[in-house]
Amino acid sequence: MDGVVALEPVAAISELERRFAALVGTHRERARRLAWRLVGGDDAAAEDVTQDAFVKAYQGLGRFRDESSLETWFYRILVRQAANHRRWRGVRERWWGGDVDAPDPQPRPPGDPGLRRRIAAALDQLSGLQRESFVLVHMEGFTVRESAEILGRPMGTVKSHLHRALRSLRSELADLHPSEAGTAEEKPE
């Protein structure tokens, strides 16, 4: 039960705080994965963003209304935190140059780091909304409706961004797309 966070003395915990504590336990890993994908594959930054989002959500519990689910509300905060992180990283890079928040260079046993970097770079080319829409729907498995709620945009807008994101990624990562890869295989050497 390492994921359980003691928030307050038991007697003082309201129903909403109970739900929040459960949310931390059940959504922490998904939240970290989503943050990781949104900030460009940086472990430390993903952890910071996730923690910031949980803290902000906890501090803002009083403002939560049941118009959306607690999960949707929390993920909205998380996506904003990730966007803020990207924005500040951009500012820092402009001021100090270099890649100040470069993903950790430590070797990672499974997977292909080079491929990860390529995918991160391709996602980086997308606009913020395209990237967020694509990651939420196609990588994290949120529905278009849930993603629209998280992003605070109409469903049509999210669909449009998804379409553009997919087109751009297909172009950038053509060798990973089955149809393009098949074509590449058919080509004579």
Next chain:
Amino acid sequence: MKREDERLPLDSTDAHFAAKLAELYAPEPQTLEQRQAFARGLEARLSGRGYRRAWFPALASAAACAAAALTWLLVSPGSTPTRTATDSAVAGGASQKEWEAQLFYPDQLMGRYMEDVTTPRTGGLPDEYMAIASAFLDE
């Protein structure tokens, strides 16, 4: 829970492509130690310990900025009145103390040149203010 019509229809190759990206572009699962460290860090921040540390550098930066701005205002040639003979003449031969008082406490702030059109020229407060004041004073 999730309705089919909320899903974006993708053809099989695009669906396969998206699934492949999701599989390739994912963080490593955290170890038990990392999960525990995360939970400890989060707990510390939720109980406020993490924020107090962050206040000191922020306050120090704000104080330094304010000091720098004040220094710049006082030292910059455009904003600092350099005392010259002309200035003295304009000031009507004001003493150093008067000049400094004027610099830091302009007459407008001291109320010397302020004229409230609602105040009767005969002096004192407007009638309605006097009525309120007298009500309290009577008690």
